[in-house]
Amino acid sequence: MKWTMDEVPSLEGKKIVITGANSGIGFETALACAAHGAHTILACRDEAKGEHAIAQLKQSHIRGEVENMKLDLSSLSSIREFSSTLLDKYNSIDGLVNNAGIMMTPYQLTADGFESQFGVNHLGHFALTGLLLPALLASPHSRIVNVSSGAHSWGSIDFDNLMYEGGKGYSRAFAYCRSKLANLLFSKGLQKRLLEINSDTIATSAHPGWSSTNLGMRSHPLASPIMSIFWKLAQSAAMGALPTLRALLDPTAQGGDYYGPDGFRSSRGHPIKVGSSQDAQNPELADRLWVVSEELTGISYSWTNDN
Numbered sequence: 622m623k624w625t626m627d628e629v630p631s632l633e634g635k636k637i638v639i640t641g642a643n644s645g646i647g648f649e650t651a652l653a654c655a656a657h658g659a660h661t662i663l664a665c666r667d668e669a670k671g672e673h674a675i676a677q678l679k680q681s682h683i684r685g686e687v688e689n690m691k692l693d694l695s696s697l698s699s700i701r702e703f704s705s706t707l708l709d710k711y712n713s714i715d716g717l718v719n720n721a722g723i724m725m726t727p728y729q730l731t732a733d734g735f736e737s738q739f740g741v742n743h744l745g746h747f748a749l750t751g752l753l754l755p756a757l758l759a760s761p762h763s764r765i766v767n768v769s770s771g772a773h774s775w776g777s778i779d780f781d782n783l784m785y786e787g788g789k790g791y792s793r794a795f796a797y798c799r800s801k802l803a804n805l806l807f808s809k810g811l812q813k814r815l816l817e818i819n820s821d822t823i824a825t826s827a828h829p830g831w832s833s834t835n836l837g838m839r840s841h842p843l844a845s846p847i848m849s850i851f852w853k854l855a856q857s858a859a860m861g862a863l864p865t866l867r868a869l870l871d872p873t874a875q876g877g878d879y880y881g882p883d884g885f886r887s888s889r890g891h892p893i894k895v896g897s898s899q900d901a902q903n904p905e906l907a908d909r910l911w912v913v914s915e916e917l918t919g920i921s922y923s924w925t926n927d928n
């Protein structure tokens with residue numbers, strides 16, 4: 622049977638945070654969550670775009686409350702501000718979808734000096750999750766979903782030049798692949814630590830296949846026209862959001878599961894469990910990346926499970 626949102630029960634009373642929710646996969650994820658009654662928090666770097674997304678959601682048949690909050694994953698101070706505002710308002714969160722992403726951008730640094738694709742796609746979400754962990758642990762059976770990509774399989778983690786210091790050896794494409802591999806290793810490391818404290822919170826992952834969104838539109842002067850043609854052949858963003866939604870909401874999902882489309886080369890279709898590269902399954906790599914990510918972000922996870 623094909624998995625669709627029809628499988629999902631009412632989400633009334635649930636609070637779900639989605640990064641990069643003003644566009645593409647994040648927007649469709651927010652729409653589906655709000656339509657099923659979840660209080661849906663759109664974490665967007667551009668407040669105006671977030672407000673526009675809220676207005677669009679309100680024109681659809683949503684049942685849940687929707688809220689826009691500013692979050693720029695390229696800045697640890699923005700991540701801290703977002704997290705403290707959220708935790709002041711809410712003690713518990715039922716779902717965190719680490720969805721926001723940039724792809725194949727030129728070599729540049731985040732506010733904290735991280736190579737931007739690794740900084741936004743991985744380190745930003747690593748820091749955010751650590752800061753929101755108390756609220757996630759406070760909610761029974763909560764979930765953290767990391768949105769990766771099939772491109773992770775071309776990625777490698779070189780700890781000697783993790784962030785292409787000074788642009789050394791930088792490739793827009795391989796830096797993206799590295800960040801997407803890091804997303805899967807983060808899920809692996811997180812799930813291991815959640816199990817160690819006997820938490821019923823789980824970490825899962827998803828990838829949207831090849832879906833028509835704004836990804837990569839600003840990465841190069843030629844990107845926009847090329848990408849527009851490229852994306853015309855892709856599946857809709859709504860279909861691309863289904864693996865994320867399954868990873869977030871399917872009651873049968875287990876910690877560590879990774880969902881992607883069931884069609885041609887996992888590029889389109891309905892969500893099923895999919896495999897990942899050997900590197901993505903390597904526990905030593907996951908542990909080393911965890912330690913380095915804590916050092917770089919200065920965020921130490923607090924593993925108290927009061928549940």
Ligand SMILES: NC(=O)c1ccc[n+]([C@@H]2O[C@H](COP(=O)([O-])OP(=O)(O)OC[C@H]3O[C@@H](n4cnc5c(N)ncnc54)[C@H](OP(=O)(O)O)[C@@H]3O)[C@@H](O)[C@H]2O)c1
Nearest residue numbers: 641644645646666693694695721722770831832834835836
């Ligand atoms: N589309 C695909 O075929 C595909 C394939 C594989 C994986 N993915 C993954 O799917 C996820 C969603 O991408 P998408 O395809 O939906 O692309 P998208 O339409 O470009 O959406 C990306 C979202 O991330 C946000 N974002 C970028 N930088 C940010 C930052 N510093 N802080 C906070 N938010 C930030 C964007 O905000 P702005 O609107 O302000 O830029 C936007 O809301 C990404 O993780 C991507 O790697 C997509």
